[in-house]
Amino acid sequence: MRISRTKVALGALAVCLFGAGMALGQDSPESLLPPGFDEPVAPSGAPPRPRATPASGPGLTLSPSTLGLPATPQPVPSPTPTPLDPAAMAALAAAQAAQAQRYEMPDYARRSLATVGVAGPADGALGPDAFRGVDGIYLETLMRRLNAPIASRWLSIALRRTLVSRIDTPARVGGADFAAERAWLLVRMGEAVAARAVVQAVDSDNYTPKLYQVAMQTALATGDPGQLCPLVGSADAAQERGWVIARGICTGLGGEAAAPILKTLEKQGVARGVDMLLARKVAGMGASGRQAITIEWDGVDQLTAWRYGLATASGTEIPDAMVQTAGPQVQSWRALSPMLEVRQRIAPAEYAAVRGVLSNAALVDLYGAIDGEDDQARAEYAVGRDLRTAYNAATRGERVAALAGLWGEGKTPDARYARMILTARAAARLPTDTQEVDMNRLVASMLSAGLDRTALRWQSRATAGSDAWAMLALADPEVSRRYRAGDINDYAPAGDNATLKEKLFFAGMAGLGRMSPGEASSAAGSLDVPIGTENGWTRAIDRAARANQPGLVIVLAAIGMQTSDWRGVPPEVLYRVCNALRLVGLGGQARMIATEAIARL
Known part of the structure; x- marks a missing residue:
C-alpha cells in the first residue's frame, strides 16, 4: 500500500472537527500586540441579549459554589x-x-441563538440537550478557568466534540456570548479551525x-x-x-x-x-x-x-526561537495551517496529534506529502520511508522491523506516543499470527487511534500481566466477567512508573464498572487509592452524571485532568472520570482514556 500523497492544503481538511493545547493559566485572551496596544482584550462581561432559554429541570440547576467559584463571573474591563x-x-x-x-438576510436564513454549534450527533458530537439544567454563568466560569492542555488525548477529543456541538444555550447567558466562551477555550486548546467554525456559527x-x-x-x-x-x-x-x-x-x-x-x-x-x-x-x-x-x-x-x-x-x-516564546497552543495552530510548508508542520503535527488535535490519518497524510521529495537526507523523509515500509513491505519481518524502528525513535514520552499514533493503521494490518512483535507497543498503537476491535483480535497473544493484557482488558466493550481484587494484582507492569500504572489500571477497571463495589473497595484499600474521597469536584461530576448531563461531565472531567503529563493525574480522578462518562453513555470514550493511561506511562 502506498501512503497517499496530498497537497499541503489537504491537511487542513483532514484535521477539521473530528480528527483523532497550551497551559496559559489565564482568564482572558493574550494581548494581540505589545503592552498598551490593545489592552485589555479579555472578553467583556456584557449582559446577554434577551432570548428564549430552555427551562431548568427541577433540582438540576447547579451553582458556581459547587466548586468554590464566585456566584457571578469576575468583572472584566472592556477594551478602551x-x-x-x-x-x-x-x-x-x-x-x-x-x-x-x-445585506439583509431573509428571516428563514437567520440562525437562532437558542441553539448554536456546527456538528450534531450524526457527526459524533453531543445532542442539543448536553447541558440541560446547567446554569450558564456557572458553565462559562468553568470553561474560562480551564487551563489547557489536559493530560488525556482522548478526553481532549471529547471536549472538542462537545464545544463544537449544536447545543441549546444554557439559562442566564446569551447564545453569542456562550459561543465566544466555547471558541476561546478551543483556541487555548490549539483547536483553531474548530474555534473559527463556532464563531462563524453566529x-x-x-x-x-x-x-x-x-x-x-x-x-x-x-x-x-x-x-x-x-x-x-x-x-x-x-x-x-x-x-x-x-x-x-x-x-x-x-x-x-x-x-x-x-x-x-x-x-x-x-x-x-x-x-x-x-x-x-x-x-x-x-x-x-x-x-x-x-x-x-x-x-x-x-x-x-x-x-x-x-x-x-x-x-x-x-x-524557531521566536516560536518558543509563545504558548504551546501555537504548535497546534501551526500544524493546522495550510499556509506553511509540509516540513514546517511535521514537528508541530506530532505535538498536535498527542493533544488530540490531529488524527492518525492526518498525520500519515503529512508524512505522505513529503514522500519522494528531493532532499532524501532529511529526518522527515526517513520517517516517511519507514512508514511506507511498515504499510507495504514484501515480508512481515520487514514490516515489523520498520514499526519497531519508528516506535524506538522517540526521545520523550510524548514523542513515543506520537509515533504510536502515526503507525496505528500500519500496526492494524499485521496478521495476528505475526511473530517477534512488541505486543505492548502494538496494542498501544492500535488503541491510540481507537481501533479497539482490531486490537482485541490479539487478546489471546497478550501475556497475562503485561501492559498489552491490561490495555485489552480495559478496551473490551463486551466484557461480561467481573474482575476481583486478585485479578488487579495479576498486572505486573515494569519500569519507573510501575506503581502508578497499577493504580491507574485499577482505577480504570473500577470506573468502567468491571468490579463489584465490594471488590473495588478491597482493591482500593490494598493499593492505597482513595476512590471514596469527596470534595467539590467529585460532588459536581457525580451530580452531573446522575442528572445525565454529558456536556458538563466532559467539562468537569477536563478540569480534573488539568496537567500535561499523565504522571500528574491521581488514580482517584481517573476513577471518577471513567465512572461519570460511563453513566452518561460515553463508555467508549471512558475505555479509550483508561487505556491511554497505561500507554502513556
Missing part, C-alpha cells in the same frame, strides 16, 4: 477606545464605505463585544485576517485598536490603497514597529499592493497572537 483624530477617522470611513454596506448581526474579541483571536490563530473584513464596520468594534488596523488591512485586501490609512494610524501611535509592518505587508497582498516589505525579528522579544496571525497570513517566516 483609542482616540483618533477626525482626519484619520474620515479616511477610514471613506475607505470602508463599500464594506459598510449591509450571524454577524448578533455578535456581542465578547464574540468580536474572540473572532479576532480565531482569525489570528488560523492565520486568516480576511475573516475580520465582514465585521470591521461594526460600531461595537470600530474604536478598538486591533479593529481600527483591521479596517486598514481590509481596505488593502479589497483592492484599495491602504498605505495612506496605515501611515496615518502609525503617526497616531495606534501601532509601530513590527506590528505595523506586518499589517502593511498583509494589506499589500491586495490588488493595489505595490510595496515590498521585509520583516526583521531582531529586537522582537515576544511572539503575540497578532504577530503570529499576520506573519502566517503574509508568508513571513517566524524564527
Whole structure:
C-alpha cells in the first residue's frame, strides 16, 4: 500500500472537527500586540441579549459554589477606545464605505441563538440537550478557568466534540456570548479551525463585544485576517485598536490603497514597529499592493497572537526561537495551517496529534506529502520511508522491523506516543499470527487511534500481566466477567512508573464498572487509592452524571485532568472520570482514556 500523497492544503481538511493545547493559566485572551496596544482584550462581561432559554429541570440547576467559584463571573474591563483624530477617522470611513454596506438576510436564513454549534450527533458530537439544567454563568466560569492542555488525548477529543456541538444555550447567558466562551477555550486548546467554525456559527448581526474579541483571536490563530473584513464596520468594534488596523488591512485586501490609512494610524501611535509592518505587508497582498516589505525579528522579544496571525497570513517566516516564546497552543495552530510548508508542520503535527488535535490519518497524510521529495537526507523523509515500509513491505519481518524502528525513535514520552499514533493503521494490518512483535507497543498503537476491535483480535497473544493484557482488558466493550481484587494484582507492569500504572489500571477497571463495589473497595484499600474521597469536584461530576448531563461531565472531567503529563493525574480522578462518562453513555470514550493511561506511562 502506498501512503497517499496530498497537497499541503489537504491537511487542513483532514484535521477539521473530528480528527483523532497550551497551559496559559489565564482568564482572558493574550494581548494581540505589545503592552498598551490593545489592552485589555479579555472578553467583556456584557449582559446577554434577551432570548428564549430552555427551562431548568427541577433540582438540576447547579451553582458556581459547587466548586468554590464566585456566584457571578469576575468583572472584566472592556477594551478602551483609542482616540483618533477626525482626519484619520474620515479616511477610514471613506475607505470602508463599500464594506459598510449591509445585506439583509431573509428571516428563514437567520440562525437562532437558542441553539448554536456546527456538528450534531450524526457527526459524533453531543445532542442539543448536553447541558440541560446547567446554569450558564456557572458553565462559562468553568470553561474560562480551564487551563489547557489536559493530560488525556482522548478526553481532549471529547471536549472538542462537545464545544463544537449544536447545543441549546444554557439559562442566564446569551447564545453569542456562550459561543465566544466555547471558541476561546478551543483556541487555548490549539483547536483553531474548530474555534473559527463556532464563531462563524453566529450571524454577524448578533455578535456581542465578547464574540468580536474572540473572532479576532480565531482569525489570528488560523492565520486568516480576511475573516475580520465582514465585521470591521461594526460600531461595537470600530474604536478598538486591533479593529481600527483591521479596517486598514481590509481596505488593502479589497483592492484599495491602504498605505495612506496605515501611515496615518502609525503617526497616531495606534501601532509601530513590527506590528505595523506586518499589517502593511498583509494589506499589500491586495490588488493595489505595490510595496515590498521585509520583516526583521531582531529586537522582537515576544511572539503575540497578532504577530503570529499576520506573519502566517503574509508568508513571513517566524524564527524557531521566536516560536518558543509563545504558548504551546501555537504548535497546534501551526500544524493546522495550510499556509506553511509540509516540513514546517511535521514537528508541530506530532505535538498536535498527542493533544488530540490531529488524527492518525492526518498525520500519515503529512508524512505522505513529503514522500519522494528531493532532499532524501532529511529526518522527515526517513520517517516517511519507514512508514511506507511498515504499510507495504514484501515480508512481515520487514514490516515489523520498520514499526519497531519508528516506535524506538522517540526521545520523550510524548514523542513515543506520537509515533504510536502515526503507525496505528500500519500496526492494524499485521496478521495476528505475526511473530517477534512488541505486543505492548502494538496494542498501544492500535488503541491510540481507537481501533479497539482490531486490537482485541490479539487478546489471546497478550501475556497475562503485561501492559498489552491490561490495555485489552480495559478496551473490551463486551466484557461480561467481573474482575476481583486478585485479578488487579495479576498486572505486573515494569519500569519507573510501575506503581502508578497499577493504580491507574485499577482505577480504570473500577470506573468502567468491571468490579463489584465490594471488590473495588478491597482493591482500593490494598493499593492505597482513595476512590471514596469527596470534595467539590467529585460532588459536581457525580451530580452531573446522575442528572445525565454529558456536556458538563466532559467539562468537569477536563478540569480534573488539568496537567500535561499523565504522571500528574491521581488514580482517584481517573476513577471518577471513567465512572461519570460511563453513566452518561460515553463508555467508549471512558475505555479509550483508561487505556491511554497505561500507554502513556
